[in-house]
Amino acid sequence: NAGVTQTPKFRILKIGQSMTLQCTQDMNHNYMYWYRQDPGMGLKLIYYSVGAGITDKGEVPNGYNVSRSTTEDFPLRLELAAPSQTSVYFCASTPPTGMNTEAFFGQGTRLTVV
Amino acid sequence: AQSVTQLGSHVSVSEGALVLLRCNYSSSVPPYLFWYVQYPNQGLQLLLKYTSAATLVKGINGFEAEFKKSETSFHLTKPSAHMSDAAEYFCAVSGNQGGKLIFGQGTELSVKP
Numbered sequence: 001n002a003g004v005t006q007t008p009k010f011r012i013l014k015i016g017q018s019m020t021l022q023c024t025q026d027m028n029h030n031y032m033y034w035y036r037q038d039p040g041m042g043l044k045l046i047y048y049s050v051g052a053g054i055t056d057k058g059e060v061p062n063g064y065n066v067s068r069s070t071t072e073d074f075p076l077r078l079e080l081a082a083p084s085q086t087s088v089y090f091c092a093s094t095p096p097t098g099m100n101t102e103a104f105f106g107q108g109t110r111l112t113v114v
Numbered sequence: 115a116q117s118v119t120q121l122g123s124h125v126s127v128s129e130g131a132l133v134l135l136r137c138n139y140s141s142s143v144p145p146y147l148f149w150y151v152q153y154p155n156q157g158l159q160l161l162l163k164y165t166s167a168a169t170l171v172k173g174i175n176g177f178e179a180e181f182k183k184s185e186t187s188f189h190l191t192k193p194s195a196h197m198s199d200a201a202e203y204f205c206a207v208s209g210n211q212g213g214k215l216i217f218g219q220g221t222e223l224s225v226k227p
Contacts, residue, residue, distance in 0.1 A: 004157075033214065033215075035217075040123060040219055040220070041219060042118075042120075042204060042217035042218050042219045042220050043158075043204070043215070043217040044217075045214060045215075045216075048214060058214070090157060090158065092158075092215075102148075102160045102163065103158075103160075103215060105150075105157035105158040105159070106157050107155075107156060107157045108155075108156075108157055
């Protein structure tokens with residue numbers, strides 16, 4: 001059982017370039033999330049989705065876009081990369097059974113913008 | 115609004131010593147609280163969660179946490195530290211919608227031989 005899979009694991013971007021961080025889960029979870037992790041800041045929610053076709057902004061959505069065309073996939077798009085987007089990005093998923101549900105995390109994508 | 119504060123960004127203990135990682139929360143509704151662990155270059159893994167069934171919660175790897183409503187705390191403890199416990203630990207509270215998590219700043223635990 002693969003769980004939550006993120007690709008790529010590492011990426012270096014130049015300022016102004018664009019890229020898509022891929023996330024897929026095989027647990028049939030309705031809810032999916034994108035977080036960014038910066039040193040000393042914990043994890044901040046970028047975007048989330050409660051099901052296919054439904055997405056909403058989290059705490060730090062500026063500079064990012066998402067889509068959710070299937071239950072399994074939740075890609076995160078950076079259109080014009082900026083140094084402030086240098087971070088580690090985590091995708092997570094939960095089943096739709098309430099607020100006490102464990103979140104399952106991918107291994108992360110380490111992005112550097114130069 | 116909900117928030118989580120972890121006291122101490124870095125904690126260092128000797129092998130065999132007590133581990134105590136502090137977490138205080140703020141919530142206008144009964145909270146669901148979690149502790150996650152992150153080993154180097156890995157994703158986050160659930161250690162334990164509080165869901166109002168019992169105030170003392172036991173988790174994996176010998177960790178436990180006690181929910182104290184009067185102190186708005188959910189501190190993580192382990193009686194005897196092991197070298198393999200070295201990692202970053204995050205306290206989190208579940209948001210008002212679905213499974214959205216609000217994280218504390220994280221505490222890096224070092225274990226000295």
